[in-house]
Amino acid sequence: MKPHTLSVLVENKAGVLSRVTGLFSRRGFNIESLAVGPCEEPGMSRITIVCIGDDAQIEQVMKQLNKLIDVIKVSDISENERVERELALIKVNAEPGSTRAEVMQIANIFRAQIIDVGTKTIILSVAGDTEKIDALEKLLRQYGVRELVRTGRIAVLRGAKIVKSAK
Amino acid sequence: MKTGAKILIEGLQREGVETIFGYPGGVVLPIYDELYDSPLQHILVRHEQAAAHAADGYARASGRVGVCLATSGPGACNLVTGIATAYMDSIPVVALTGQVPTSLLGNDAFQESDITGITMPVTKHNYLVKKTEDLGHIVREAFYIAGTGRQGPVLVDLPKDVTTREIEYEFPENEPVVLRGYQPTYRGHARQVDKAVEMIAEAERPLIYAGGGVISSNASSDLVSLAETLMIPITTTLMGLGAIPCTHPLNLGMLGMHGTRYANYAVTESDLLIAIGVRFDDRVTGNVQTFAPNARIIHIDIDPAEIGKNKKVDVPIVGDVGAVLSDLLAKVRKKQNDNWMERIRVWKERHPMKFRDDDVLRPQFIIRELSNLLLPDDVIVSEVGQNQMWTAQYYCFRKPRTWITSGGLGTMGYGFPAAMGVHFACPDRTVFDIAGDGSFQMNIQELGTVAQYNIPVKVAILNNRFLGMVRQWQELFYDRRYSFTELPPVDFVRIAQAYGVDGIKVESCEEVRPALQAAIDCDGPFVLDFRIEREENVFPMVPAGAAINEMIGGDTE
Ligand SMILES: Cc1ncc(C[n+]2csc(CCOP(=O)(O)OP(=O)(O)O)c2C)c(N)n1
Numbered sequence: 001m002k003p004h005t006l007s008v009l010v011e012n013k014a015g016v017l018s019r020v021t022g023l024f025s026r027r028g029f030n031i032e033s034l035a036v037g038p039c040e041e042p043g044m045s046r047i048t049i050v051c052i053g054d055d056a057q058i059e060q061v062m063k064q065l066n067k068l069i070d071v072i073k074v075s076d077i078s079e080n081e082r083v084e085r086e087l088a089l090i091k092v093n094a095e096p097g098s099t100r101a102e103v104m105q106i107a108n109i110f111r112a113q114i115i116d117v118g119t120k121t122i123i124l125s126v127a128g129d130t131e132k133i134d135a136l137e138k139l140l141r142q143y144g145v146r147e148l149v150r151t152g153r154i155a156v157l158r159g160a161k162i163v164k165s166a167k
Numbered sequence: 168m169k170t171g172a173k174i175l176i177e178g179l180q181r182e183g184v185e186t187i188f189g190y191p192g193g194v195v196l197p198i199y200d201e202l203y204d205s206p207l208q209h210i211l212v213r214h215e216q217a218a219a220h221a222a223d224g225y226a227r228a229s230g231r232v233g234v235c236l237a238t239s240g241p242g243a244c245n246l247v248t249g250i251a252t253a254y255m256d257s258i259p260v261v262a263l264t265g266q267v268p269t270s271l272l273g274n275d276a277f278q279e280s281d282i283t284g285i286t287m288p289v290t291k292h293n294y295l296v297k298k299t300e301d302l303g304h305i306v307r308e309a310f311y312i313a314g315t316g317r318q319g320p321v322l323v324d325l326p327k328d329v330t331t332r333e334i335e336y337e338f339p340e341n342e343p344v345v346l347r348g349y350q351p352t353y354r355g356h357a358r359q360v361d362k363a364v365e366m367i368a369e370a371e372r373p374l375i376y377a378g379g380g381v382i383s384s385n386a387s388s389d390l391v392s393l394a395e396t397l398m399i400p401i402t403t404t405l406m407g408l409g410a411i412p413c414t415h416p417l418n419l420g421m422l423g424m425h426g427t428r429y430a431n432y433a434v435t436e437s438d439l440l441i442a443i444g445v446r447f448d449d450r451v452t453g454n455v456q457t458f459a460p461n462a463r464i465i466h467i468d469i470d471p472a473e474i475g476k477n478k479k480v481d482v483p484i485v486g487d488v489g490a491v492l493s494d495l496l497a498k499v500r501k502k503q504n505d506n507w508m509e510r511i512r513v514w515k516e517r518h519p520m521k522f523r524d525d526d527v528l529r530p531q532f533i534i535r536e537l538s539n540l541l542l543p544d545d546v547i548v549s550e551v552g553q554n555q556m557w558t559a560q561y562y563c564f565r566k567p568r569t570w571i572t573s574g575g576l577g578t579m580g581y582g583f584p585a586a587m588g589v590h591f592a593c594p595d596r597t598v599f600d601i602a603g604d605g606s607f608q609m610n611i612q613e614l615g616t617v618a619q620y621n622i623p624v625k626v627a628i629l630n631n632r633f634l635g636m637v638r639q640w641q642e643l644f645y646d647r648r649y650s651f652t653e654l655p656p657v658d659f660v661r662i663a664q665a666y667g668v669d670g671i672k673v674e675s676c677e678e679v680r681p682a683l684q685a686a687i688d689c690d691g692p693f694v695l696d697f698r699i700e701r702e703e704n705v706f707p708m709v710p711a712g713a714a715i716n717e718m719i720g721g722d723t724e
Contacts (some may be wrong), residue, residue, distance in 0.1 A: 010348075011347075011348060014295070014297075015283065015287075015295070018284070018287070019287060022287055022288065026288050056475065059475070060472065060475075060476060063471050063472035064472050066471070066472075067470070067472055068292075068348070069291070069292040069312060069346060069348050069349045070292075070348055071348050072347050072348045
């Protein structure tokens with residue numbers, strides 16, 4: 001059982017997201033992470049889903065997804081060279097003085113951006129793979145993470161290869 | 168200018184619809200007004216569930232898309248069981264529902280329910296039409312999706328303002344529906360077909376396991392030709408009965424939980440299982456680990472998701488069953504399997520299907536009598552429970568689409584309304600619903616419909632005053648503790664008469680044949696109330712979770 005990243009091209013129509021997520025819950029598959037947005041093709045959206053299962057389960061998920069009329073193409077890109085990113089916004093305690101300096105230094109090391117500074121907190125924005133964000137979050141916990149917001153993971157294949165729209 | 172309702176009716180006619188089953192209400196008034204002087208035949212049922220089952224029965228008997236119509240909220244919700252029934256058995260149905268006006272959507276308006284949300288898991292696809300401009304192409308897509316690929320129900324939800332608004336609209340002529348997310352595979356992959364041909368040539372104990380996919384693909388004659396060319400016996404699922412004539416020497420009858428002993432033994436002993444239009448359902452396989460333990464498996468199905476879902480297979484062939492069978496037929500060479508056929512002959516001889524044939528009124532006897540009286544084209548519909556299994560075991564089906572039953576969902580109350588639908592698909596044939604007293608009471612109100620339109624459906628109630636199948640499980644596995652399965656006696660003949668339908672009560676074996684004949688001869692609906700032996704069981708039976716060769720009963724008497 002390992003995480004699989006599925007790239008799902010769908011018609012940009014009302015209800016398509018609930019068709020996709022409904023299928024996962026109905027058939028007992030868990031979604032680890034999900035991200036959805038418009039893509040390069042007009043009228044289509046791309047959903048990136050990370051889910052965990054053995055090969056047979058993943059194959060079944062993909063076949064069931066393919067049966068949805070509004071799903072145009074499903075690809076498991078886990079076996080391919082790819083770039084994956086997610087974004088996190090972290091509001092962390094940082095009283096002016098030495099704590100604030102430490103937090104800013106950590107941010108610097110992780111190439112996180114400081115996007116807001118308050119009297120007692122600052123907000124960091126960080127993009128990267130899951131492990132990097134996990135690591136940053138862990139480091140910041142000691143100062144007190146007030147709020148953490150993470151997007152789902154998105155992914156593209158490296159090089160010229162693309163996830164095409166032909167089903 | 169045309170209203171949405173007019174576009175809808177025109178769209179239905181262009182799809183070749185002649186009959187629809189429905190029930191009116193507030194938000195569908197514009198549609199009903201359009202129906203009032205349209206050439207479409209509308210049958211007013213007594214409960215929307217019956218409309219869905221009737222559309223389904225119509226589809227199963229004719230092979231064409233069945234249509235039902237209901238109002239929003241309660242009307243739409245009442246369709247759900249019928250839609251789910253069609254979905255589980257891959258039956259092409261288009262369900263039309265009214266909806267509150269678009270301006271009120273999401274407001275918990277009077278009789279609003281989110282029917283597209285509710286039916287998402289039990290439809291092949293569904294639509295909420297937001298603009299009158301979209302209505303025409305959505306109707307075309309709905310029929311296209313329902314009736315192609317792996318067939319199934321499609322629901323179209325129609326807000327009232329969408330059906331009342333007037334627009335300029337013309338249906339496109341000769342323009343095929345194209346959906347980029349929906350392109351079923353019809354032709355099997357040539358290399359896979361070749362592999363199958365090789366495997367068949369190598370097999371010594373081959374067996375065909377055929378299901379509903381053969382019926383929906385209209386591939387029965389190709390199936391039988393293949394079996395005859397290769398001398399391969401055929402066992403069918405509940406849904407596949409009729410794909411091969413029961414009298415055919417290669418026919419082994421049904422397999423699985425209430426299958427014949429010889430079919431289940433053959434599966435267990437075979438070295439090659441050719442699975443055609445089936446889905447390895449648990450009622451067929453029993454313990455799936457021990458199902459066909461000695462066999463390599465070829466699986467032919469139009470739905471790629473069925474391949475490998477429940478059982479690993481050696482050669483998958485995705486495609487329309489009929490297309491793949493004709494490819495196979497063109498490539499296979501004649502073969503004999505004498506030793507294997509001889510083993511099967513011995514099993515058949517040692518373990519025939521039999522029941523105690525005495526002067527007690529037993530359901531199997533009634534079904535055998537009916538089977539002898541009806542013509543090969545006549546249609547048998549069933550309810551769910553023992554009545555269904557006895558019919559599957561003892562009725563001799565000679566043609567495809569003459570056996571109509573709720574397999575996947577097992578919906579009690581399906582049979583009677585489905586039988587009404589069957590009548591409209593084939594008005595010249597005799598249609599019998601074989602019922603239990605429990606199931607019949609789930610849609611008994613349709614006596615009103617058959618009386619109103621003089622729909623000549625015959626209901627044969629195998630009345631045991633029990634929820635028989637559940638009682639059987641309680642007898643066998645719960646120490647005869649008959650918890651809430653006994654039903655009080657009901658005088659069904661008098662109920663039928665109150666609706667204006669004729670009927671006879673039958674209490675002895677001698678009365679059976681004349682009573683059945685009276686029902687057949689009557690040119691309207693008819694109810695037969697057979698007071699059968701109350702604790703008769705369906706045997707053989709594979710207990711839940713057992714291997715299918717571990718059957719109990721049916722071997723002794
Ligand atoms: C709608 C519905 N509710 C419950 C069941 C569970 N169930 C399966 S068979 C059965 C008993 C059927 O009794 P009856 O119609 O009298 O038929 P018999 O088994 O006696 O022939 C029941 C309750 C079902 N299949 N469908």
